[in-house]
Amino acid sequence: MNATVSTARIFSSDNAAGTCPEILEAVAREISGQALPYGADDSTAAVRRRLSDVFEREVDVLLVSTGSAANALSLAALTPPWGSVLCHRDSHINNDECGAPEFYTAGAKLVPLGGDDAKISPDELRAAGRHKAGDVHSVEPSAVSLTQATETGAVYTLDEVRVLGAIAKEAGLRMHMDGARFAGAVASLGCAPAELTWRAGVDLLSFGATKNGTMTADAIVVFDRSLTAELAFRAKRAGQLASKMRFHAAQFEAYLTDDLWLRNAHHANAMAARLQEGLKAIPEVGLLGAADANILFCRLPQRVTEGLLADGYAFYHDRWEPGVARFVTSFATAPKEIDHLLQAVRRHAA
Amino acid sequence: MNATVSTARIFSSDNAAGTCPEILEAVAREISGQALPYGADDSTAAVRRRLSDVFEREVDVLLVSTGSAANALSLAALTPPWGSVLCHRDSHINNDECGAPEFYTAGAKLVPLGGDDAKISPDELRAAGRHKAGDVHSVEPSAVSLTQATETGAVYTLDEVRVLGAIAKEAGLRMHMDGARFAGAVASLGCAPAELTWRAGVDLLSFGATKNGTMTADAIVVFDRSLTAELAFRAKRAGQLASKMRFHAAQFEAYLTDDLWLRNAHHANAMAARLQEGLKAIPEVGLLGAADANILFCRLPQRVTEGLLADGYAFYHDRWEPGVARFVTSFATAPKEIDHLLQAVRRHAA
């Protein structure tokens, strides 16, 4: 068992949180009795039905053990080895997965694009989608991957996603959405998940759940179901076809029941908003970028950063540029934890 | 939740079982509070200490989500892309992982060897280890992988492992053990895990747990610790570095506490022995091969197979050769379930 602290002080990532009672209970219901392995169980079927409801159409679903696996499998199904994946230069797939996309695609290339708030610039996508297309001397533009919410905590608007989707379609690019924080984006926009995904051109969605409440399970939601068979082979071959799949599925069933996934995301977003509100009132702190979901970037005086670290707070700082810090809230963040953090910032800033 | 039946009737694999209360409780203790992600938590550290105790030496440990991932990662660390993995022709890595080893190794070749009871023949290993070694026209013999217990339910004796280890060493082959049912083998032999592994030459062990009680976690035990850094990169890149690692680790902590892993294995083996004992008394049934652990092969009259299927029993039959059936017991198999199965066999055989 891990040592816990009375007041949670890890703001480095939402993956420091545990899970929800509902999810644990769902798992507990699976511990006895038998079930067919490898996803032939009832729970896995139920997850597929629930996600079909969420997305207002028939979808296929693969449950995997990490978001990296969800992303890399998706990209491999959308990009040939000689293809390129157009993505934001700050994207997780480009920077934080140790080349998982390159591994799973058998050596495709990630082409980094610019754009504010870690959102892909439509102009850059348009140019990159045409760049040396059909030229055997170059990797072939094949797919675009956008992160929703982005790595800086911004959320693409519906229109922004549609614009990128239209550019992708015109250029013949397949479209992937890295939705490690998809719930937060939906909660932030208040729109239908269908609008934000397949209706805007998304072929495959990494439907993240671990950061928002589950323990060991993420999902690929397959809108282009012609890819399902290939994905199934790829998943098995990647060591991602769990034998006791029901334990992943049970987490997802609970996560999708009574909108737990959205409630969790609303809460996480609200905690970031509370933090933002509080920091705004502290003149020594400079807020940076959009904090549409549960990630907040700000500029902190050196003494504040040092003070917080001395207090035992964990968060990324001085990683992007000197003086810049990042705080991430989660479904499990309590309002008073935000308040304690704000008090500490104030104390050190004074 | 999955439909359960009052009497478990799935004997097709030990992965149809759920988990143990101890393991669920350990997970439950993790659900609140925060922990550092990606294995920097206390539970993961504890698992490493416990496995070091089990193996009577310092080991490194990687927790992964499937046995296929444990095998494929291990083989990738032991075999260059131009190398070959010598394995039994009936081995799981050769037949049942959809090319996961080929994927992870970037295209190494599995060279199938023969031998009774799915155990690698020492003579064939000796010959294959020398075959075209150093010849650039051929893949280079690089590693040997043995399955303990084997796919037919046999268990290599300590001497048998040592002999293969000595041959491997002489030929300069690295050594992997696929221990999907390692606990069953240890329980069957009653020997020290250290003897069966690193002292006999094993460099990396896939320490299977899912088939014997955990839900979503298997492990690689690293004896050659010079491989640890490489394995860590490979695991991340394979989408096998779980962010909430503590939920895998908690399962393992419980699994390793008070010898739960061995108790579970002893029970599964005992259930197979009970079944064997019962079948022996039924003249229409012919026992096949060794049933050293929790897998039992037998020859069944067609009417018995059909009768059992009609009763709702699930098991593999007519897959290897006509008339041959396989039954697998687990930590969760109740004695009365074996007795019911035996009654059914008797009834249909009569």
Added chain:
Amino acid sequence: MNATVSTARIFSSDNAAGTCPEILEAVAREISGQALPYGADDSTAAVRRRLSDVFEREVDVLLVSTGSAANALSLAALTPPWGSVLCHRDSHINNDECGAPEFYTAGAKLVPLGGDDAKISPDELRAAGRHKAGDVHSVEPSAVSLTQATETGAVYTLDEVRVLGAIAKEAGLRMHMDGARFAGAVASLGCAPAELTWRAGVDLLSFGATKNGTMTADAIVVFDRSLTAELAFRAKRAGQLASKMRFHAAQFEAYLTDDLWLRNAHHANAMAARLQEGLKAIPEVGLLGAADANILFCRLPQRVTEGLLADGYAFYHDRWEPGVARFVTSFATAPKEIDHLLQAVRRHAA
């Protein structure tokens, strides 16, 4: 320059030969003047036209530097990473290319089949084509590759190729022909190249030339032209798109002019027949298998093998089984060289 001997004594392979004057002359015509690179030159276009004539239909052509590259590229275009290539257990792709097919396919599996004279058994192909098809736990049967002429010097009859083609078609397998010695097979059968390939179901042909006269160039003949674009990317990426392609193409132009390719093959086959005829009359020598093309296997007394080696002859012996030797003739083998070899055999046998 290599030391040459007045009488050629290398019978280990047809690749010990040099090239033909016609081919050198064609290259010489290219040495001055400029040409567009990467196959946009006139010679490359001419090769495509000539091969379209040879095969009585429009084909696409990729010129590559080795037969291994031709095979591996072809297999990669026909087999997904999770697929399997069904091939003879004695095939070159399975044994002699250091895993090139596994590399180029990103880890597909070669499934070795049996059959006499290194020809794939139709029954084994039928069974393997169905084996676990659609089962994600296993590699997916995807392609069949046959070697024409085979590694033992036999030639599939037209009917034999058609039978395998029909089985492949029924099973949904793509079909590759390793024609490292295709010319020899055509010369032996006296049939139309079209009959032996695309009309029998072959999608891609490795049209070997180096063993039969060219210096540094082999070709892939593309019958399924929907694969051409993919092959072009794969070839570039594999380092197989030569900048000065015209120097490969010039060799091929000459090779295809006035049936040089067939004349060379007829000669090589005739030399093997002459050797066979001569050996038949030596009671101490036992001929083995069919010698339909330019490879001949026989059983030699130990003293003969040793005597020939002492004379400076080079050939494979005791590699397949003790006492078995292989002799390979080529377009450049002179009748008197065969006669000298036969005299030597007789002398040592006496």
Added chain:
Amino acid sequence: MNATVSTARIFSSDNAAGTCPEILEAVAREISGQALPYGADDSTAAVRRRLSDVFEREVDVLLVSTGSAANALSLAALTPPWGSVLCHRDSHINNDECGAPEFYTAGAKLVPLGGDDAKISPDELRAAGRHKAGDVHSVEPSAVSLTQATETGAVYTLDEVRVLGAIAKEAGLRMHMDGARFAGAVASLGCAPAELTWRAGVDLLSFGATKNGTMTADAIVVFDRSLTAELAFRAKRAGQLASKMRFHAAQFEAYLTDDLWLRNAHHANAMAARLQEGLKAIPEVGLLGAADANILFCRLPQRVTEGLLADGYAFYHDRWEPGVARFVTSFATAPKEIDHLLQAVRRHAA
């Protein structure tokens, strides 16, 4: 045979040239007689001795069919699949090989760096070599690859190479030099090849020859000979071990005899200098960057570009930015061809 024009008008690349009489003659000497295949011939051995002389130390050599293969094989030997190759953003390996490095390395990542004249900035290399080193979430900085001469026709000075070499060494990076135009760089600097390579820290050199005179052969020069065995397996597996290696080797023997390689390079450089000199005197033309070797960039008025194209000249223009054109000379460029080109520029500029 390709249509030739009395005055060569292709300035798009040095690979439009043919070959030298000396090289053809060397090949001609190989056409009859036999030789052992796969590089076991005398010519291949001689090439190794000659390159050892050139580099003033024992080296190993692999002859391959393209520069892309030389680069990709080298990088694969220096970079693990989870590693990164630090290279200039304008480098050929990054832009013009369709992902060959990613393919051969099994998915390593190319990290593009900046710097003037397509030379890697020492500061950027220093930073990139440290970036997330040892962090499993990121690819591991593993190798640096510099192009000598660069893609813009500049040549790293000896000091510049040494500085990068020292940074690489300190960061634990392996060092590759893409010497597609290595001869041009040596000719330009007038320094010892040894100084420019292994003495400055280069482990593997792609010793380009095709652009400077050979027909179908490039080479890897191995300074770190502990890599030779691995490279041999990788080359075979990549379809790069030619059976009739002597025909590659013969080209190289001639290329290395009597300094043909340097004489060719001096000539190509002189032709570029002659062009530069001439253009300097045309006020409407703006010279760009260094033209240290045989590549020259300049700014041309639109009417000049159009006029030259109408005249039948081939060259890259408007590819990097509007109005920018590139001219490449070669060993085969005649002074009068430069003069004709200059006349044409003057005529169109007037």
